[in-house]
Amino acid sequence: MQRIRLRYTKRGRLRFTSHRDFQRAFERALRRAEVPMAYSAGFTPHPKVSYANAAPTGVGSEAEYLEIALTAHRDPLTLRALLDESLPPGLDVLEAVEVHTSGFADQLQASVWQVRLDGVPREEADVAVEKFLAQEHVEVRRMTKNGERAFDARGAVVALETVDGQVADAVTGGAEGTPDRSGAGACAILRLVVRHLTPAVRPDDVLSGLRAAADLAPPVPAAVTRLAQGPLDEVTGTVTDPFGPDRDAATAVPSTTAGLSAAAGVPPARGGTQAGTA
Template identity: 75%
Template sequence: MQRVRLRYTKRGRLRFTSHRDFQRAFERALRRAEVPMAYSAGFTPHPKVSYANAAPTGTASEAEFLEIALTERRDPARLRELLDASLPPGLDVTDAVEAHTSGFADRLTASRWELRMDGVEPAEAERAVRVFLDAPSVEVQRETKKGLRTFDARAAVAALAVKDADAAAGGDRPGPAPCAILRLVVRHVTPAVRPDDVLTGLRTAAGLAPPVPAGVTRLAQGPLDEETGTVTDPLAPDRDATPVATAPGPTA
């Protein structure tokens, strides 16, 4: 009867939540919020929830997306509030729109990431970025379900630059120790190129090796504007679409 698309976050320690753990937490939140979910058919019915391109475990994110199917109409704004209150802090529902278009997953063509590299001088990071971007290709290897794969990390990178530490997500200053902040836009290709693959490429191509693992946060994902290298809002087409007139239903 109604489909609603949600944006949610994984912040702080909750970035270590696996996708399966989040699924369980979200289904509990649906029950607490008394959301009138549609269920699949068969012997073991499940709530109709579609997840789109979840971030790897261990990375924070400001832009995760899912879609739910309801048997009764609900106000998306009120639904967002109820679900957000039913999830633990760090798993926050930040936006909700009624789905008026199809092909949502196809809009997620790129992600914008922030890489916080403690112990790395910005000047050294800038040198490594120039070497990486100037390379025609940067091959890296990663173990996948199909075995060890070799692929070009450079081809997937639409933009890569060093930002001032004050531009870091959350606005926290890194203190007196050196800290380089990288902003990265990666196209969603097959096989997927992840931020850690780009970090491996920076080490392979330019010898950049942070003394501690980089802090990784997905800032956005959605359609990629190839001219500007920016990632735009994938919910905009639904938000801007003219809704179909329906009789008012109960609020969530």
């Protein structure tokens, strides 16, 4: 059995896709692309797909991850292209690597988020960020299935800053939706690195924290995009590529899986190559 990990996006209007919606769409794309999926045993067999850490509905993402199990060997590059073709524009498959390491979920330690605040002047956002970061704890409340609960939104935040609008546009490439929405008027853009903890601290919670700490109240809903997720470099406070270990393993001493792929006629080194980012 071959395992392949994929990075995909939720861009533009398709950021309103819920995780359940995405799951159904992805499983149908697997069928249309005739991917030789491994199925679970049992009365109603399901294709083996593991999803990691999905972004909330309405939040755009450049960095969602999942892993699939195949019964026959496929070249990750070709598979990426096939699946990308089978999914609607906006749900784009950007990268595929063959799996050589276990415990992928543990690799996803933190996320980089970008938050666009239309109608908020950058200076006002700068002040709020400073006040937020100056505090050790910022308690926020959120409605959960078990009622409202209070938790700290500050501890999980590794980094928080405002960035230049043009820098932001270059990175998200329209993931936030309609381009003309960002056109006129004041607009502050936040970039933040948030550790994945329990309970999860989401960009919403950090916004609640900014309101609690500095009365920052955006007039329209924030447009949120996940830019990356992966291992957290504690020294620099940056998020690194979660596919790194698989790429390294593929180029190092062939593991059992790599040996299998070699036997199937695909050089292990190619199997682990990054499939062109969009």
